[in-house]
Amino acid sequence: MNKQASLKNKTISGMIWSFSERISTQIVQLIVQVVLARLLVPEDFGLLGMIMVFIALSQTFVDNGFTKGLVREHNSTEEDYSTVFFFNLAAAIALYITLFFSAEGISIFFEEPQLVSLIRVIGVVLVINAFGLIQRTILIKKMNFKTETKINLASSLSAGVIAIFLALRGAGVWALVFQKIFMQFFQALLLTFSNRWLPSLVFNVESFKRFFSFGWKLFASSLIGNLYKEINQVIIGRMFLATDLGFYTNAKKLKDTAANSITQSVQKVSYPVLSSLQDDPTLLKKGYQKIIKNAVYITFPFMLGLMAIAPTMIPLFLGEQWASSIGYFQILCLAGALYPLHAINLNILQVKGRTDLFLKFEIVKKVVGLTLIVVSVVLELGIEGLLWATVINSYISFFINSSNSKELANYSSLEQLKDIGKTAFNSILMTIGVYIIGTNVLPFGYFLTLIIQVCSGVALYVTLSLLFKVEEFTTILNIIKPLVVRVLKRGHSNFKIFK
Known part of the structure; x- marks a missing residue:
């Protein structure tokens, strides 16, 4: 089997398992979120939203771009892994201590006394997560997403059960806090047992310098990105009620559950795949093009379809x-x-080692985004105004992220738009049809209406794909067929054993 065919099979397998991991984990988390949303009040989710701002920013310092360097390198040594591990762990401990003593100031800022104890407890997730970063990196580098799928699913399920139990016992926001803690604990524990990797007692200064040279720009970019991503929660938490922040936090979590399922799968698989093709311009462009077209074929109808069914769902x-x-x-x-478009275009910059452009683009995008946010605040457009600023910036960011794609991979922004044109058009038509069905046609209850909307949306999208001869439909179908056959064969074998 030649390199291209082997890589194709590995990519498809990786995409399937990575996507399966995200979908299965997110389904479990969604079920848990639905149950918790019925057991708790919006204010509880608002309080969690306030503290998660600082946890997310702190986590950026822990996962500082060094692990991306490990994935990118073909021949990482034991000293490399151990050096990055100890640096991440030291950063996590230092940040937890900082959060512990900053808790009172954060509480005063948001005018919520409960935040002091909440921050001091949930902050331990930083230290716990540091133990799992290298373990997860090793799996990603091997493209062993099957194991990661099982670990994340088991962790989500276990942490979810604990959170529901605590919510039933009247724990309130603490149920959400301990869900986060136990999720990270189970993941780190299972990753360690699965990999059986332990750090050597070594810290190589040369390794640190090498990874710092590659990773500091990615770290700065991530920090800027997370500051921007969390600024809405800070503004809403400071200017509105905790209940309002709870509505926003849950809406954002639902969106992230959907969008990140695909985006993180694509990003996780595309980075090592494109890294292996970085020295072959022809194969790099083909791989880049296929990943974008197939990712968008799934993402667009999924996200726009969710918009249409939201009033029912x-x-x-x-x-x-x-x-x-x-x-x-x-x-x-x-x-x-x-x-997904953002993730893949940014992956190309990392693959080509252009972390300088990565940082430059991040700064430009956030300046544009902050300008839009300031305008919405000054004009008193409310929470909706802040969110529309996010949307506008997302679409501007596509052109910024892809502005160097022609130079780096011979795949320009206009070519990308042309490649996704049919998918975008079909997705919009499908969304309009589903929305009309849900709001103006059906007199049924929520449950039956949702089923009809989903079935109609899938049928309409498939029909449009066949009508306009969208090649991604065939590609996705060819990926799914072997899985269906395998499941049917396994089911048939189990049935014969049962008989």
Whole structure:
């Protein structure tokens, strides 16, 4: 088997397992979120949203771009892994101590006394997560997403059960806090047992310098990105009620559950795949093109379809008390539709070692985004105004992220738009049809309406794909067929054994 065929099979397998991991994990987390949304009140989610801002920013310092350097390198040594491990662990401990003593100041800023104890407890996830970073990197480098799938699914399920139990016992926001802690604990524990890797007692200064040279720009980019990503929660938490932040937080979490399932799968698989093709311009462009077209073929209808069914889906699953989050969720889905495009275009910059451009683009995008946010605050456009600023910036960011794609991979922004044109058009038509069915045609209850909307959306999208001869439909079908056959054969074998 030649290199291209082997890589293709490895990529498809990786995509399947990575996507399966994200979907299965997110389904479990979604079920848990639905149950918790019915057991808790919006204010609980608002309080968690306030503290997760600082956890997310701190985590950026822990996962500082060094692990990306490990994935990119073909021949990482034991000293490399151990050096990065100890640096990440030291950063995590230092940040936890900082958070511990900053808790009172954060509490005063948000005018929420409960935040002091919440921050001091949930901060331990930084240290726990540091133990799993290298373990996860090793699996990604080997493209062993099957093992990662099992670990993440087991961790999500276990942490979810604990959170639901605590919520039933009246723990309130603490149920959400311990869900985060146990999720990271189970992941780190299972990753360690699975890999059986332990760090050597060594810290190589030369390795550190090498990874720092590659990773500091990625770290700075991630820090800027996370600061921008979390700024809405800071503004809403400071200017509005915790209940309002709860509506926004849950809408954002639902959007992230959907958008990140695909985006993180694509990003996780495309980075090592494109890294292996970095020295062959022809293969690099072909791989780049296929990943973008196939990712968008799934993402666009998925995110736009969620917009259409939101008025039915959210009251059905979360309850009528969460109806105020419907509009927030719909706006966020418009921004989330482009996430895979952002991830893949940024991966090319990392693959080519152009972390300088990565940082430059991040700064430009965030300056544009912050300008839009300031305008919405000054004009007092409310929470919806902040979210529309996010949408506008997401679409501007596509052109910024892809501006060097022609030079680096001979695949320009205009070529990308041309390649995804049919998919975008079909997705919009499908979304309009599904929305009309849900709001103006069917007099049924939420459950039956949702089923009809989903089935109609899938049927319409497949029909449009066949009508306009969208090649990605055939590609996805060819990926799914072997899986279906394998499942049917396994089911048949189990049936014969049972007989």
